[in-house]
Amino acid sequence: MNKRSITGLISLILFFMTINTGNAAGAVKISYVITFPEAQAHYADVEMNIEGLAQNNLDLKMPVWTPGSYLVREYAKNVESFTASSGNQPLSTTKIAKNCWRIKTAGVTVVKVRYSVYCFEISVRTSFVDAAHGFLSPAGIFMYPDKMLNEPSTVNIVPYKEWSKVSTSLNEVNGDTFTRHAPNYDILYDSPIEIGNQDVFGFDAAGVKYEVAMCGGGNYDKERLKKDMARIVEQETAIFGENPNNYYVFIVHNYARGGGGLEHLSSTVLGASRDNYANDQGYHGFLSLVAHEHFHLWNVKRLRPIALGPFDYDNENYTTDLWIAEGFTAYYQNLILRYAGLSTPQDYLNAVAGTINVVENQPGAKVQPLAEASFDAWIKSYRPNENSINTGISYYDKGALAAMLLDLEIINDTKSRYSLNDVMKYMYDTYYKLKKRGYTDIEFKQGLEKFAGKSLDDFYENYIYGLTPLDYGKYLGYAGYKLTNELAATNEPTLGVNIINSNGKKIVTAVLRGSAGWIDGINVNDELTAIDGMPITDISGMLNGKKTGDKIQVSIIRDGLPLTLPVTLLKNNHVKYMIEELTAPTAEQLGARKKWLKL
């Protein structure tokens, strides 16, 4: 990458850019006032005040994406009614790019800008405002003056009607909850803000004050959550040896059906289903999400791939390391629950087996290497289509499995002296704390090799850059476990298509690569109507008694026209693995198991 050689040059260029704009840090004062005069219609109104300017033009920009969510979302599409003035004088403005407004300042020192933002997309990375509450995803709300990303700003929030609370990790100014301070734009864009009447409670863990802001109600048990979330925090902190925050906020959006999360420096936003807390599976899923997003405060927010910070807010930020940033986090989200005693070893192994099944049943695992899945996140995993199952693999799922293999490799190589935890701490200490920069691909590999005590060239060539199937059995064997495919002995035939039932119609949603449906030409969006002339009720039932190699006639409706396709049935190659204990594990295997699962 030749990173070192270009660093000096970049510093020099940045120095001259600062001189040229005439805005040394501290000379400019930026503040925002956010109001919600039409919250019921989903608008946030922004007033931005900039003082201390000395330039002829001022370019204001809105990021096109938000860190942690690797898709260009074009936040500027929600902006309207942009105006600028200085005192009583209107200033002329013109758009010079999709996300950039140029104001002709002609030497004035003070500028006031006003614009409205439409906020009606429910997700953890988009803003949403209605009469009940306001959630501000800052990259889509706050414009920044070009080349002034290092400037601090203050945010004053004027709540709608009876909204009474603000939940954000931005510090209060003068003890006023409605006025917050951002030391720079990276921190502002990394600090979502929830305003409304959320149910707020707190707990202390690892020397840090935690706030939980529950929005939208739900059947959660506060005392249980406080206890269990604290256990997760303590276990994660123990891996890295320190918790870098003083205050951390969980903003939880509860919906009829919700999920997903987005990590930030000192907070996170989680989606949840409001009625799911009372059942074991739902509660466990929520804790797993908590463990995932909270783990990110180290892995990716601080210990990060070199491409992920400082951010380019105008363009895609490419990295081949999301299998580490996301995959390792996905690995730890379940392992941490095991460490914390919130799941049994068998619960954990079942979750691992489930992930193995997802990866191994996806034809795309044989097409897209992990590093490539990461690089192309912007155009593939964040923009899936009907063929994604055949062309790609999740860097979460396969990355988590690669992390597990590396963990077991290190435990085995060192006779249980070290594990992946030691690598994470070493990398955090070395790159975040000491070198104060991100790691390169090779540096992360070197960190792993340092603890494995051997070259991982083959591992990387096969599993990260290549398409060699992961050898789960070998690595699980190190800890005295074996992998068994429950479907190994079956010889059932299948069409190899996924279908949904839509108003009684069987509609094809995916055709698996290499399957009978793929080879004989069944298409996505075909309506399956009959097999061998018999109307379709239940496809798998209708294939009972058929054998691999049998020829059947599949009647379909495609684009309104009937068609019958001859199809030769092929064997169902789906796998369903389970992980079981070896009957007579050695002392070494038992030692590795103890180290791995903290038994």
Ligand SMILES: [Zn+2]
């Ligand atoms: Zn994540």
